[in-house]
Amino acid sequence: MNRLVPFLSRYWAVLLLVVVWHAWVTLGDLNSIVLPAPLPVLADVVTHPALYLTNAAQTMATALAGVAIGVLLGAFVAILAWASRLLAGLLTPLGLIFSSVPIVALIPILARVLGYDISTVVAIVAVSAFFPTFVFTGAGLRDLPRATDDLFKVLGATPWGRLRHLVLPATVPNVMISLRLTVPEGVLAAILAEFLMGRSGLGFMFREAASRFAMERALGTSLVVTLAAVLFFTLAHRAERAVKARWS
Amino acid sequence: MPDIPQTECREAIALRAAGKAFALDDGGSVVALDGIDISIREGEFVAILGPSGCGKSTVLRLVAGLETATSGTVHIEGRAPAELAAHHRLGVAFQDHALLPWLSVSDNVALPFRVARKPVARDTIARLIALVGLSGFENARPSQLSGGMRQRASIARALALDPDVLLLDEPFGALDAVTRRHMNIELQRIWSARTLTTVLVTHSVEEALFLADRIIVMTGRPGRVLRDVAVPFARPRTPEALRTAQFHAMVDDLTRALEPQG
Ligand SMILES: Nc1ncnc2c1ncn2[C@@H]1O[C@H](COP(=O)(O)OP(=O)(O)OP(=O)(O)O)[C@@H](O)[C@H]1O
Numbered sequence A: 001m002n003r004l005v006p007f008l009s010r011y012w013a014v015l016l017l018v019v020v021w022h023a024w025v026t027l028g029d030l031n032s033i034v035l036p037a038p039l040p041v042l043a044d045v046v047t048h049p050a051l052y053l054t055n056a057a058q059t060m061a062t063a064l065a066g067v068a069i070g071v072l073l074g075a076f077v078a079i080l081a082w083a084s085r086l087l088a089g090l091l092t093p094l095g096l097i098f099s100s101v102p103i104v105a106l107i108p109i110l111a112r113v114l115g116y117d118i119s120t121v122v123a124i125v126a127v128s129a130f131f132p133t134f135v136f137t138g139a140g141l142r143d144l145p146r147a148t149d150d151l152f153k154v155l156g157a158t159p160w161g162r163l164r165h166l167v168l169p170a171t172v173p174n175v176m177i178s179l180r181l182t183v184p185e186g187v188l189a190a191i192l193a194e195f196l197m198g199r200s201g202l203g204f205m206f207r208e209a210a211s212r213f214a215m216e217r218a219l220g221t222s223l224v225v226t227l228a229a230v231l232f233f234t235l236a237h238r239a240e241r242a243v244k245a246r247w248s
Numbered sequence B: 001m002p003d004i005p006q007t008e009c010r011e012a013i014a015l016r017a018a019g020k021a022f023a024l025d026d027g028g029s030v031v032a033l034d035g036i037d038i039s040i041r042e043g044e045f046v047a048i049l050g051p052s053g054c055g056k057s058t059v060l061r062l063v064a065g066l067e068t069a070t071s072g073t074v075h076i077e078g079r080a081p082a083e084l085a086a087h088h089r090l091g092v093a094f095q096d097h098a099l100l101p102w103l104s105v106s107d108n109v110a111l112p113f114r115v116a117r118k119p120v121a122r123d124t125i126a127r128l129i130a131l132v133g134l135s136g137f138e139n140a141r142p143s144q145l146s147g148g149m150r151q152r153a154s155i156a157r158a159l160a161l162d163p164d165v166l167l168l169d170e171p172f173g174a175l176d177a178v179t180r181r182h183m184n185i186e187l188q189r190i191w192s193a194r195t196l197t198t199v200l201v202t203h204s205v206e207e208a209l210f211l212a213d214r215i216i217v218m219t220g221r222p223g224r225v226l227r228d229v230a231v232p233f234a235r236p237r238t239p240e241a242l243r244t245a246q247f248h249a250m251v252d253d254l255t256r257a258l259e260p261q262g
């Protein structure tokens, strides 16, 4: 009972949504093809754990692989741009333009170029993670703690020593910000890509179910997608907070 | 280097007619220093006194090679200051402690070793941390320390590589009188153990008299050398030396020199 109260006070909005959903379906007497009630949706998830789990695992693995590649590449290219003024002049405007292009617009192009398979989904997620990371890491590389630049000069640091001991560690919190922003984005991009061009994963599962009007399955997929996105966001947010506390 | 008397007389730091003007955003410029002549012998301890904003930090930054003089010259051992830094022979404690927030106290003190790609001397680091009274705080991060503790950590870091030239910019500013006195006595021990050319910027006349061989008093706008006073007290100096009549007379004299001229 004393655990229920904090739970309710935190998640009442979610519960309210489920109640409204249920009321809407029963009072409006809606056909389950239009909108199934919450309970049958939940039942579909619970009675097909293997199906949901394998597809969810695949989507999450794809998203994580893509985000990892995108963040690493984004940070790496940001360091290149930091090290060379020529590259910075070339890459920074590109980064700013591409980070504001919606990923949906890029999916058909990338699919056409790379082919319609799972590695293309990974690539799409990587692209979605690349540009925000490039922009945020680039900002972090230029934001050093007070007077530390002077310190490294009087310590006689080489450019590499300065990068390794000052600039890279100083930018870690910004990389964590990129991670927090790109992880949920990456899950979304993975599902979207699967939906538009995939042959497996939660996105594909949703499209396949919706096309044959299996709405319990489709909404069950949405439910799992939502839970996964929330979980990933929470983890990334926690990680960012922990790093930020360590870094200030 | 053989420890013969001649080496004692070698000039370590030389500012000749050094001037510094800063360009301002509005296109004008502010003259921070004008015609500074300072000569510091190897192993000598010089304290710089002066009102706030008179250019003390700027003198130190010129010597550290962080600024270049807009007129005149600045040399360490006859060469550009940056050369000394490149050989990891310069120790600086900044007015702004400049500790890396993500490193523990002991890792901050170890930083000069890592930057110089030398093996980290754990025992040296432990000894320096003890010297500045931070034993027990080795694993604390700078945000968990008080202002005075941060300053002390940055002094330990400045001493890490056993530098030949040590520059201290108001390193004891945030310390209470007792800790400050204690630090002064501890640091005097280091200086008695080896030749270490030191420039200390301070606002405390007593501290300058207790530690330094020579005191330079500056005036502001533009910064100039007003007085250059040799400190006559024998070493090692004990806290009792601070109570002699001669000491008090010099404190009064220097304090008067610091007062704004009417
Ligand atoms: N980077 C800079 N740009 C413009 N003006 C500067 C700069 N650095 C210092 N100055 C000016 O030079 C003068 C001397 O500054 P400096 O920091 O050397 O004073 P200070 O004697 O160390 O003062 P304090 O005792 O308050 O630390 C000041 O008038 C300051 O405004």
Ligand SMILES: [Mg+2]
Residues within 6 Å of the ligand: B056, B057, B058, B095, B169
């Ligand atoms: Mg100053």
